[in-house]
Amino acid sequence: MNAHYSTSSFGRDCKIQKALKKIFGFDSFRTLLQESAVKEVVKGENDVFICMPTGAGKSLCYQLPAVLAIGITIVISPLIALIQDQVDHLLVLKIKVCSLNSKLTIQERKKILIDLQSEKPQIKLLYITPEMAASVSFQPTLNSLLNRNLLSYLIIDEAHCVSQWGHDFRPDYLRLGSLRSHIPQTPCIALTATATKQVQDDIIDSLKLKQPVAMFKTSCFRSNLFYDVQFKELLTDPYGNLNDFCLKALGEKNSTGGYTGCGIVYCRTRDACEEVAFQLSFRGLKAKAYHAGLKTADRTTIQNEWMEEVVPVIVATISFGMGVDKANVRFVAHWNIAKSMAGYYQESGRAGRDGKNSSCRLYYSRNDRDQISFFIKRDMAKRQGKRGSLKTYDKASMVGFEVMVNFCEQLECRHAAIARYFGDEKPLCNKSCDCCLNPGGVNKQLDLLQSLTDRGKTCIRAAEVSQGPFGNDPELYDGGRKGYGFARYDEDCDGDDEEASEHRKKEWNQFYQQQMKLRKGTELEKKEFIPPEPFCPLKDASSQKIPKLTVKAREHCLKILEEALSSNLQKDGAASRWRRSTKPPKLALCTQYWDQGLVSPQQQMRNHLPWKKTSSLHPSCIRLNPSGLVLDIEGFVDSFRLLLNC
Numbered sequence: 001m002n003a004h005y006s007t008s009s010f011g012r013d014c015k016i017q018k019a020l021k022k023i024f025g026f027d028s029f030r031t032l033l034q035e036s037a038v039k040e041v042v043k044g045e046n047d048v049f050i051c052m053p054t055g056a057g058k059s060l061c062y063q064l065p066a067v068l069a070i071g072i073t074i075v076i077s078p079l080i081a082l083i084q085d086q087v088d089h090l091l092v093l094k095i096k097v098c099s100l101n102s103k104l105t106i107q108e109r110k111k112i113l114i115d116l117q118s119e120k121p122q123i124k125l126l127y128i129t130p131e132m133a134a135s136v137s138f139q140p141t142l143n144s145l146l147n148r149n150l151l152s153y154l155i156i157d158e159a160h161c162v163s164q165w166g167h168d169f170r171p172d173y174l175r176l177g178s179l180r181s182h183i184p185q186t187p188c189i190a191l192t193a194t195a196t197k198q199v200q201d202d203i204i205d206s207l208k209l210k211q212p213v214a215m216f217k218t219s220c221f222r223s224n225l226f227y228d229v230q231f232k233e234l235l236t237d238p239y240g241n242l243n244d245f246c247l248k249a250l251g252e253k254n255s256t257g258g259y260t261g262c263g264i265v266y267c268r269t270r271d272a273c274e275e276v277a278f279q280l281s282f283r284g285l286k287a288k289a290y291h292a293g294l295k296t297a298d299r300t301t302i303q304n305e306w307m308e309e310v311v312p313v314i315v316a317t318i319s320f321g322m323g324v325d326k327a328n329v330r331f332v333a334h335w336n337i338a339k340s341m342a343g344y345y346q347e348s349g350r351a352g353r354d355g356k357n358s359s360c361r362l363y364y365s366r367n368d369r370d371q372i373s374f375f376i377k378r379d380m381a382k383r384q385g386k387r388g389s390l391k392t393y394d395k396a397s398m399v400g401f402e403v404m405v406n407f408c409e410q411l412e413c414r415h416a417a418i419a420r421y422f423g424d425e426k427p428l429c430n431k432s433c434d435c436c437l438n439p440g441g442v443n444k445q446l447d448l449l450q451s452l453t454d455r456g457k458t459c460i461r462a463a464e465v466s467q468g469p470f471g472n473d474p475e476l477y478d479g480g481r482k483g484y485g486f487a488r489y490d491e492d493c494d495g496d497d498e499e500a501s502e503h504r505k506k507e508w509n510q511f512y513q514q515q516m517k518l519r520k521g522t523e524l525e526k527k528e529f530i531p532p533e534p535f536c537p538l539k540d541a542s543s544q545k546i547p548k549l550t551v552k553a554r555e556h557c558l559k560i561l562e563e564a565l566s567s568n569l570q571k572d573g574a575a576s577r578w579r580r581s582t583k584p585p586k587l588a589l590c591t592q593y594w595d596q597g598l599v600s601p602q603q604q605m606r607n608h609l610p611w612k613k614t615s616s617l618h619p620s621c622i623r624l625n626p627s628g629l630v631l632d633i634e635g636f637v638d639s640f641r642l643l644l645n646c
């Protein structure tokens, strides 16, 4: 018995059409390529490589064949969140699908395994992560399916993760090559939206796809997307510009007062997300920040509000959007330059999935460029220091970034630049980008940018990059929090993260052991608390690597700070100007700015510059009770600086 659907070619085509309508609810295939790919996969004779733009409908190319096949299809996908979206979507269609992952309860897991072991399993698609595929516990299930000839297909979604030249390289994807060798008779289907020739070759090699591989590849060109770049340093009011862009892209409001579409603004840091969301809301456009620093429940609420268009604009780190299949995204703006062209293409490609005209704008700044390039180089140097040599992946991140910089700084059709990167023919842009629509205007902007740089106004040399008062930038790439199911897309797997994660693990273990002792009633050893010196260098508090900065020490300093604040308050009755309107948490960050020499609190007040929220403060920073304590700003700053010895 073959695990695939086998009948005559005509009968097969009829079954495919029927399933397309009856099960998936589509009248026709989206494109001829989608149709041919589905038919090829259903035949089950060859390994297949599918590269189609984001939102082109790649999933159907394996989901429909999986439903028609006799056996079970295993789908490897990089993120649990992404898997969950696919599973939910298929369950709505009443397709028997499930996912084996670490978040299941024992009971749920048992139920799935019983079905998979049964003579006639009900499950048609089984979604797993690459880690699960390689795990020892999964091997008996895999072997059992294989021995009973019940394995229909091995699907590798987001296959670019296998390539060190891809923008989301995942070492675990490399292990899929041995999985593939273990099941050579099962057709393997690799799918991606972003594959240069190099990445494509890597996928075919690493996944050991059998030649001849059936290739289904379309141009990456999306004619409904209008691309443009704005130069932040040349804008007098960047937030106003962003606001206008969002409003224009969202179009007219409908009869109920809402917009018919929505948009995404991507920012590099959580802090920037908060700021941009604030700035848009301040200008009357409903926008909410979404990042890993928020509680899971808050993130879910915000995502739902955006999905339902209650909040039309979501301002997010790049963790947001994977697996979110929303058709009417009218714009994607990048408030900061993307880290690679492939990443930018995928992120901006979340616009206009319904085929309607949509806009993609990138706000470019040379400060940004220099900062990112500084951090990429620093990471490369660190890796080189550790390993003695640079790996492909290290170099790839710099190369990918340089392509992105050229994209912004060259007068070339944006679509053509993207197409060249992916090795496609130059597309017919038809004025769907700023360079084709108004080359003179873009050229003028580029000249202006250059003249600013020549006068030394914009370009921060890498070595001079401000690292903040705490000596590092924990917010870069969104901090690298693990365990949220979307770590891949907003963190760099560099040494820092490994160390930080080790450190967190140790802290957690200690905490856990203490709690267990408490539960057992065991006396904890009483450690004598030695308060830190009055001038201890607390300013390094944002670094996770300070070994001696305990919770107790922080509480101690907080107490001193609170005392200093209230004595200031009593002392300086004349500071009423700022009373009631100024809250300590905001001021806390204000001093951070001042320390960086960026702007003084007074300037900030005078210019009515917006306050930042304390969410940007690192957890180990001192947090003040936001009780609305009224205080004199200079006194506050003095006491704060005194305390922090800076």
Ligand SMILES: Nc1ncnc2c1ncn2[C@@H]1O[C@H](COP(=O)(O)OP(=O)(O)OP(=O)(O)O)[C@@H](O)[C@H]1O
Pocket (backbone or CB within 6 Å): 026, 027, 028, 029, 030, 031, 052, 053, 054, 055, 056, 057, 058, 059, 060, 192, 193, 325, 353
């Ligand atoms: N033949 C079709 N007719 C109408 N809609 C379709 C068809 N095929 C797929 N779609 C819809 O297109 C949308 C995008 O499909 P899908 O999620 O498979 O995209 P994708 O190519 O995997 O994109 P990404 O690279 O972002 O993962 C889905 O909402 C899907 O239901």
Ligand SMILES: [Mg+2]
Pocket (backbone or CB within 6 Å): 058, 059, 157
């Ligand atoms: Mg997909």
Ligand SMILES: [Zn+2]
Pocket (backbone or CB within 6 Å): 412, 413, 414, 415, 416, 429, 430, 431, 432, 433, 434, 435, 436, 437
């Ligand atoms: Zn163009």
